[in-house]
Structure formats: structure tokens, C-alpha cells
Amino acid sequence: MAAMATHPLTVGFDLDMTLIDSRPGIKATYEELSRLTGTYIDAALAVTRLGPPLDDELANWFPPEEIPAVADRYRELYVTHAIESTPAMPGAAEAIAAVRQAGGRTVVVTAKHQPNAQLHLDHLGIRPDALIGRLWAEAKGEALRAHGAAVYVGDHVGDVRGARTAGALSVAVATGPCDAAELRAAGADVILADLTEFPAWLAGYVEAGAA
Template identity: 70%
Template sequence: MENVLRPVIVVGGSVVLTLLVGWAVDRLLRRADGRHHETPLWGLLRRGRVPFQLVLCTAMLRGSYAEAKLLEEHSIGIGRILTLTLIGSTAWLVVRIAAAVVETSYTRYATAHRDPARVRRVRTQVSLIQRVVSAIVGVVAVAAMLLTFPAMRAAGASLLASAGVLGIVAGVAAQSTLSNLFAGLQIAFGDMVRSLTGDAVAGTLEGMAAHSPTVGFDLDMTLIDSRPGIKAVYQELSARTGTFIDADLAASRLGPPLEQEIRHWFPEEQVAEAADLFRGLYPQYAVAATPALPGAREAIDAIHAAGGRAIVVTAKYEPNAKLHLEHLGLDVDALFGSLWAEGKAEALRKHHAQVYVGDHIGDVVGAHTAGALSVAVATGPCDAAELRNAGAEVVLADLTEFPSWLERYVAEGADGGDGAAT
């Protein structure tokens, strides 16, 4: 019995403890992100949860595997595999943390400086440094792996020397950029200290940028086609209240706050009650019936692939908006509900969003109020001409065009105009 229980306790305990610690750390980061909207650092650090858990689990297994007395004849090989996994996952975690700190620093810079040429120039420099740093971390990780094999130690030592030379060359080639990068790191860590201690530490980032965009999205008719679900809710609301509602018409003019539509069908004194009933019926009738719009997942994935953040800022009741995102598996970094037109600017500013994507002229207003680039998609109640006339800098047919536009936007700098589609 001991031969069975021992490996179960060692391996199972390591896995369970990893999951518990990972869950606790992720919860703390999520709470910090919710409390400190002035910095995206905490939300960005959550992207390191997978490598963090892998490091933790591998380290515990590496340290306790001998106690499991499992496959003892292969213990050397298993120990080496665990060591290699630990080295690789540690390198992965270091790259993720460094990317989060640099992106936080850039966000502060982009908020303070609106000179596109300057942003474009520094973005190119720092992007190069980021790639070099990632390469150095990768080379060091591979060298450390080779050093675990006695026959390959000479090759590992050569790789470590190569990484040192590469670092020296990169430092000489970009001294000013590195100084900007270190200034950015100092400010980013200052954000961490300020969040933890509550001290008001001021900092200004000069000449540091890596164009990792924060992009805001509207929800209804931008990311999701909520018309079928909302129509079903209006039909049920009509049946329960005995009030006539043209559900097709109501579902065709989504965008503004719910109460604005309710006023078309109910007297003013009943609006609040009818809106509450609508929101209460919504989870049962609307969520499962609502699909993601074409390109929605790919748009969010493209932002994350570029090292950016995707946030949702919507007029929809936030708990119901969250149900949609969870049901469809849309992995966004933050969600803000019950905000419309100019009101959306508050959330966009808090997360330093450079771009806001929406389908309604109210979304164009929200983007411009926040000082963000307005990217409109003609998938909602407003056609391309209306959106363009409202002032949208970029008009796309739908989100399937967004990844290619984003690629141009990131490559060409923060102007956005060169990437416009009509």
C-alpha cells in the first residue's frame, strides 16, 4: 500500500499545491488589477500564470521525486527531464514578466506623449531591444540545458559566452535606448511599490516605448451578435408584462443604454422596473442564443500576440456582459459595463487605451473623448458612411479585417491613419 500511496502523495500533492498557489496568485493579481486601474501592470502579470505554475510544479516534483520511489531505474532520466522543463519554464516566465513591465512603461509614455514620429522611432528601438533580451534569455536557457549533459558542457559554455557577447553588442549599439528602458523599468516597479504601499511616488518616462497597444472593444454588434438573444428577451418581457414590444425593431437598434429603448414601449414610471426585469431575464434567454461575430476571437488573439491588452467597454449591464464573454470564451483583460458614448472615456483613459473599436457613432464619441483612435466596424446599426461622417479614423467591414489592420498599425507606429480601411 505504501508503494502506491507514496507516489500518489508526492505527485498528486505537487499538482494540487501548484493549482492552489496558482489560483491564489491569480486571484490576488486580478483583485489588484481591479483596484488599480491607473496601471495595467497587474493584469499583464496574469499572463505569466501558466509558466509560473509550470515552474512551481516542476520545482516541487524535482525536489521531491526521489521520495516517490517511482520508476527508480529511470530516476536519472526523469530528473533530467524535470530539470530541463524547469529551466525552460523559468525562461518563459522571465520573458513574460519583462514584457509586462516594459508594456506598462510604454503605456505611461504613450499617455504623456502624442508625437507620432517620436513614438514610432522609440518603438522601433525598444522593440529591437526586447527581441535581443528575449534572444539572450533563450540562449542562456538553452546553454543551461546543455550544461546538464556532461558531453555537451563545452557547447553550453560557448553558448553562454555568445549570450554575453550579444548583450555587449546590443548595449553598445543602443546605449540611449537601454537607458530609456531602465528608466521605464524603474517607473513600472514604482507602480508596483505604490500599489502595495499606497505611497504617492511620482515618475515620468522619457523616450521609452514599445508599441504594445491597449485596445478597447464595444460588445454588442462589435464582438457578439446579440440580436437573436435580445429579441428573445424582449419577447419574453412583452409576454410577462402584457405590453406590446416590436422585438425585431428593438433588436435592430442596439448600442444606447437599455433604458433608452425601454422608453419606446413603457411609460416613464415603469421604465426602471421593466429594465430590471429585462436584465433578470437576460441570462436565461439571451446568453446561449448569442454567437461571437466573425473575427472576434482572432481580433483579441492578434492584440495579445502583439503583446497588447484587449478590454471591453460596453453599455450593457456588466454581469450580463461577463456571462457572454465566459460563454463564448473571449479572453479579454478587463471589462467595464453600463458606460455609453462619452462615459466610455473614463474606462478607456484608466487603461490608457490607444484604440477603441465599436459599431455605433456613440462609440466614435467615446473614443474621441478618451483621446483614442476610433476604429469602427460596420456590423451594427450604423453603416460605414455614418461611422465615417461621425469621425471614425478607420472603418472596417467587420473584425475579420482587424488583425491585418493592427499589424500595419503596430508596424507603422501610433498614427493609425496609414492603416485605415474604407
């Protein structure tokens, strides 16, 4: 298990399906992308497997040579179709606040295009101390380590791998495509039903670390 936090405490959070429920906006964006390109995309299926980079999902629908241009178009459409329709996950604001109340810092590390991730955070009034985008799985560990994160909170087995790479405690929330059993099998140290359970867990974690 990763070591307890050193002070100041830094906690990392994933974005999609951890802090925000991005399914409605992503579904709408895929539907519009499908309409404009004339390429069938099962948007309802795509939103059941959020987490990996956009290019990975597009590879299910487009030939490799088209993916860079299609990804750029998706990100442009995303601004119009996904930001306002995306709510915060239950407990998201309170989770960020709990870290601050404990005297800590928060950093969001996500596979999402960073400018679009920032639009989500601004729209919802979620203000981490740092945001790093376009990183997935083990690559997230590099950013977490650079920011000294002792804990990383995410919903996907890729987030567990990112925490492990950083030497951080993996706190998994079962609010995304991976259920508790998958997260546990991937090596998550802590599994929460959702972020509403995070403040109480953090209080115990900080108290244990200070003992």
C-alpha cells in the first residue's frame, strides 16, 4: 500500500465519471459527429466505456488515417454540445472542499483535452489547484508524481494504474464503467461507492497519518 500523505497533502482526481458525469454531453457530441461525417457511431455504447483516450474510441468507427482529423472535429463540437449539459457528480464539490479544509491541494489529471476539461471545471465552479490533460493510465502517474500527489481518486482501472505508477494511494469510486470488483482486482487500495463518501474517508486518512 502506498505511504501516508506527507504535508502539504496533495490529492489528485480524475475528471470524467469521477468529478463530472460526462455521458450526456459526450453522447450528444458523438451523435453530431456521426451526423456530420456520415459515419455510424453507437453513441450509447461509446459512453459505457469512458476513460481511455478519445482516439481509442474513434478507432472503433473510423480508419486510422482519419482519426487525427476526426478527433480535432470532435473536440470542436464538444465545446458546443457537451459543456452545459454535463453535471457534477454527487459529492464532487464537497470532495474538493474536503481536501482544502484539510490544508491540502487538489490536482485534476485527465485523459480529456485540457481546454475542454477547463471549460467543464469553470462551468461547474470546481477549482482545483492544477489541471493536466491528455494523460491516460500510467502516463497519469508522471503528472501525479510531479505534483507530489499522495492520493489519486478515479473511476477506472486505468486510474488505479496511474496511482500505482505515481506511488500514490489509489482511491476508486464505482461511478464509471468499472465496477467495484474490477477496481479491486486492479489493485485499488480503497473503494468508495461515490464521492459523497470521500470527505469522511479523507478525515480518517488524515487522522491516521497524523497519529
